[in-house]
Amino acid sequence: GSGTTGVQENVTLRTPAINCVGQNYVWLKFNNFFLQFLSSTGDVEVSNNGSTWVVVHSSHTGLGQDQGTANPQFVDINISAYAANQATVYVRFKWTGSYDYYWFVDDVEVYAKPQYDVALTAAANLNEYSVVPKVHYDNQAMPLTATAQNAGGATVSGVKVTFNIYDGNTSSLIHTALSNISGPLAASSTIDLTAPAYTIPLDTGFYITEYIVSMAQLDANTSNDTLYRYFWVSDSTYARDEAVY
Numbered sequence: 415g416s417g418t419t420g421v422q423e424n425v426t427l428r429t430p431a432i433n434c435v436g437q438n439y440v441w442l443k444f445n446n447f448f449l450q451f452l453s454s455t456g457d458v459e460v461s462n463n464g465s466t467w468v469v470v471h472s473s474h475t476g477l478g479q480d481q482g483t484a485n486p487q488f489v490d491i492n493i494s495a496y497a498a499n500q501a502t503v504y505v506r507f508k509w510t511g512s513y514d515y516y517w518f519v520d521d522v523e524v525y526a527k528p529q530y531d532v533a534l535t536a537a538a539n540l541n542e543y544s545v546v547p548k549v550h551y552d553n554q555a556m557p558l559t560a561t562a563q564n565a566g567g568a569t570v571s572g573v574k575v576t577f578n579i580y581d582g583n584t585s586s587l588i589h590t591a592l593s594n595i596s597g598p599l600a601a602s603s604t605i606d607l608t609a610p611a612y613t614i615p616l617d618t619g620f621y622i623t624e625y626i627v628s629m630a631q632l633d634a635n636t637s638n639d640t641l642y643r644y645f646w647v648s649d650s651t652y653a654r655d656e657a658v659y
């Protein structure tokens with residue numbers, strides 16, 4: 415009915431049945447771009463029998479006329495209440511409108527999470543310059559801050575970050591610190607964890623900061639627990655590259 419006044423746009427895209435038996439923590443993720451004209455709707459629905467549907471996300475929520483989501487907008491939804499250990503899980507995208515705009519959907523994935531998994535998603539930089547000449551370096555304090563995320567399906571506790579600073583020329587450990595410890599952290603939640611800042615010596619040198627996250631529970635995936643950043647006090651060079659080692 416596109417371009418025909420009075421004819422409703424009503425389209426549904428539905429997945430085949432997805433077997434989630436044996437999976438206790440099930441998530442749905444996708445990218446989308448929804449543009450509203452007047453009153454279109456974009457509902458994401460889940461069913462475990464093909465007839466009873468539950469709305470788990472509405473892309474049109476909060477949008478006024480001629481407003482849209484980010485392009486793309488990443489959506490990550492816990493659908494365990496409807497999908498965990500179910501043999502026939504369906505996901506459908508239902509768009510309605512009347513002479514309205516559009517809804518793009520891409521990268522759709524139904525995936526399982528382990529019970530316990532904590533990850534590091536970001537780390538603070540000293541500043542935008544990763545390399546600073548000694549003559550311009552004035553004993554700036556290096557912030558020791560990292561962002562941890564509960565990447566598992568169950569709530570975790572005792573999340574903390576260990577900060578290790580190494581002399582990059584000799585690989586020797588010159589400073590270590592432990593962050594504050596978080597309380598219970600729900601699935602998909604994030605928290606910034608910090609330790610007292612460290613001041614790099616006023617001398618030329620190359621320094622590597624190692625960030626390691628841990629928790630009270632046994633981590634099912636340790637490959638996402640560690641990040642590295644660096645800072646170099648040079649003799650004459652400036653450089654800016656977000657401190658990614």
